[in-house]
């Protein structure tokens with residue numbers, strides 16, 4: 281298990297990232313010189329008080345939005361050097377996403393949802409990898425079902441399988457267990473941890489929940505749009521304690 285890495289290049293590196301919404305008197309600075317990196321094969325939780333810049337960080341890191349200043353390098357590619365089309369392709373082929381609301385296509389089967397990113401990228405599915413992913417998320421016998429026929433936890437596991445299908449360099453998860461009950465949430469979090477430990481996937485998860493964060497190798501705390509501090513080998517208690525020391529959540 282890799283907890284931190286000093287030798288390998290990070291999968292994602294943000295350096296001095298600034299992002300302000302709006303202009304003039306109404307301008308809201310969301311990121312104010314954020315520098316942060318994520319080593320390969322690690323699971324990082326990103327936390328911080330409301331308004332700390334977590335969503336903005338995720339959008340900039342995943343190439344969904346562009347910083348005003350500073351750089352984001354993903355798998356050796358400086359995102360600022362890419363055109364909009366190239367950025368779309370990078371998101372499709374090199375990044376996986378898991379959202380709170382699953383975001384599955386209701387008309388498609390589980391199997392088609394999982395392979396959708398590959399179809400969009402015009403890539404031939406790697407059958408043995410898809411089989412491994414389906415087995416791992418425990419849905420191999422549900423491939424022909426529609427999302428509405430699955431529980432919330434199962435739908436989120438489909439979303440995780442979809443995120444893994446293209447073997448992305450990094451998976452970004454935004455409150456992936458926010459809509460799930462406690463027991464189901466723990467299963468989904470353990471699944472995320474397992475894909476990191478067993479498959480070497482890199483996962484970055486934004487969360488408000490100290491229990492969710494405790495499944496990560498490392499918790500990074502943001503405050504006022506900057507890196508504030510971090511915690512290795514977190515427990516729910518140690519995360520909750522740090523949260524209180526960072527002020528109002």
Ligand SMILES: Nc1ncnc2c1ncn2[C@@H]1O[C@H](COP(=O)(O)OP(=O)(O)OP(=O)(O)O)[C@@H](O)[C@H]1O
Pocket residue numbers: 301302308309310328329330331332333334335336337
């Ligand atoms: N589209 C936008 N237009 C204007 N201001 C925005 C926009 N998006 C975010 N902000 C502001 O930027 C700051 C950081 O927002 P962000 O959503 O990144 O924080 P967050 O840590 O994810 O917060 P939360 O935990 O409440 O979701 C906040 O002050 C927010 O109001």
